[in-house]
Amino acid sequence: MSTTLTGVGRIARHILRRDRVRMLVWTLSLTAFGLYFMAALTNVFDEAALAARAAIMSTPTGIVMGGPGYGLDDYTAAVAMANEGTQWVVLALSIMSILHVVRHTRTEEENGLSELVRASAVGRQAPALATLLTLSGLLVAIAVLTACGMVAVAPTTSLVDALAMMLGSALIALVFGALALVMCQVTAHARTAVGLSIAAFGLATVIRAAGDVQERGGSPLSWFSPIAWAQQTRAFVDLRWWPLLLAAGAVVVLLATAAALATRRDFGAGLIAPRPGRADASGMLRGPFALAWVQQRGALLWTGLGLGAMWFGTGTLMSTLDEMVSDLVETNPVIGQLFGTDPGMFAAGFLDVMMMFTGVCCAAYAVVMGQRPRAEESGGRLELTLSAPLGRSRWLTAQLAVAGLGSIALLALSTYAMWAGAVLVGVTDPGLDRYTAAFAGYAPAVLAFLALTAALFGWAPRLIGLAWLPVAFAFVIGMFGSIFDLPDWVRALSPLHGVSAVFTDGVDGAGVTVLSIVVTALAGASFLGFRRRQVIAGS
């Protein structure tokens, strides 16, 4: 074994030990999600319902939410799982991979932990390789468990196809894990590495959707997205393995790139050398609001650019909607029965789903920024800040106000970017007022996620990670609520529930009022809790 890899085994064992709970939670929740999805499709959907679902999946909305549309003519539960589920399995596994890779490489380098490790008899590339090995093990475990579970839930399912779908998805997640490793060499900051990797995933999603909308089964454009490689195995329809060779090749190329970059840089540094900054603060940097703005503006700018471009691109997709719909109604009368033949209703349905995604993206931003006060506290900076004559409420107001305004700005930007994209390609129905109504309806919903995070900060700062649960819940309900056949009151727990049909049915006024009251109460509670609790640095 070459000396740059000395110590891989010991580091890998250490990672497994440290992450055992985290890995177990990922494995159980992803497997349970996959099995529940499969069980719901098998038990709730009869043949007619599946045929109707296939019709939905041939619409642009269905293609963007689901997949390229293999096997729509004979839509079984397993085919639906592969067509609609693959993208989301890849999403979940990829986020897990990106976080795992960055946490065990760049984060440790940034906070100095790996300096201790690297000073002992450990090779330069050992931490990275140990990270990838443990990640691969975790991915394979989840994939095999879920595939076997699918067969157990629906015994007629082919195990080989189930394995192809799940292992393919896992391999694509490994591609994004390897990409994250490259990003960890380029930038010296863990947060930037995560942001860049997730942005790359977003780009891959858009390319896949844009490619697949053009042609049933995907167009050449689709193949530029790694997500398509997993879907193009055509699991449960006409299985082929070779698209996964592309993924394997991508992993090899990315790892070679990461290794080459790693040997060219210093420990702790990125590829871009730090530049000297200002010796004196600008006159603007005065008080907690200014500081919160300085801390958050970079993330806001980049997220805004990314989401703006993504939703603008989505808006331009709407030009194909009309033609596709008339074609579809001609060839498939089920569609006409389901949606009517009014193209405007298609556009509204499409926008409802896209707004749900927008809402989830903005909610995720709100949670990230809502957790910043906790980072200030555990990092010890809050102690230094509060030793100045600065009240706790004023400090927290500053942090939350900037986070809230940022989330709302992102929501406005996303909504109107979609409108601008649609207008650019000549789609003027729905009009601007409907977009504005959607924005107004979603604003309190997005703030609800922030208020909940803030309440956790006030009362249970150590549990602030739980703020992600409502985001995941809202996404799952918005995306799969109809499949899961959940009672209405469970769906109503999602902050996005009241606005889920904002373009088709308008805003549920009572729901928005209730939500606004909840937001106010949670925000008030957060201040109450933070004022009476102790400030404790460290985790």
Added chain:
Amino acid sequence: MNLIDIRGLDKSFGSAKALDGLDLAVAPGEVRGFLGPNGAGKSTTIRVLLGLLRPNAGQVRLFGGDPWAGAVRLHRRLAYVPGDVTLWPNLTGGEAIDYLTRLRGAPDKKRKTELLERFELDPTKKARTYSKGNRQKVALVAAFAVDAELYILDEPTSGLDPLMEAVFTECVRELKRHGRSVLLSSHILSEVEKICDTVTIIRAGRAVESGTLPELRHLTRSRVVATVRGDASAVPALAGVHDATLNTSDGAVTVAFDVDDSAIGAVVSRLAALEVTAMTVTPPSLEELFLRHYGDPVASPAEGAAVR
């Protein structure tokens, strides 16, 4: 009225008792050393004083007020340097200093420039690229650039090189000349000995000694080494004498021992009768004081062997 007045302070984290009936006071114009080993409760005490932690029992007064309820008002009158400084990673050192001094009111540009020069700190670097010592300097400059009544410094020289420690010492002496008060927590005894008027020694959350340096020295023993011509065999048995050794070479006897400062007069007059040819008396250093409180006293080789 004392600026800091703590009596019988108790503080627990779960079942772990961090402070156990602590007393501590700082009078106007006083520079008080707050000495203790790691984990003795120094930082916990300071966090209670800053209104970040809530005491379980006891009385805590800062400028005569309640540090929890009156935090904002009271903080206008103090400056603070934490022991482990973390800064905002995307701000430069200069920006962090400006931000912190602006929070406390009128920033003094001239004073900042002067302090940056004295501490040899480059303010244009991003905080994430600073070493520990440089982060410490940022917090020191931000604190000293402010004109406060009370400076609370929590192990402020950790990570500083000896030259910078000297600059720090000089800065604290200037504060003292201008009648400012300082609470200096430290485990570096020479630093406290150089700067402080009074010392409180804390161990396991309780103040075990408190007073001026001369007062504390009275509690301890001095080291005496004397060469005599007479018969010194009776010396080890004298009252107040400890750890005595006798060495004979070329007919001269060298006797070395520790003596309680209260007994030193009687012992020296007995020695004088033995024809002293050379004698040194070393006053106790804070180091010895510290070791007596914190660990077993430095064991002599014989004792060490016996223990083994």
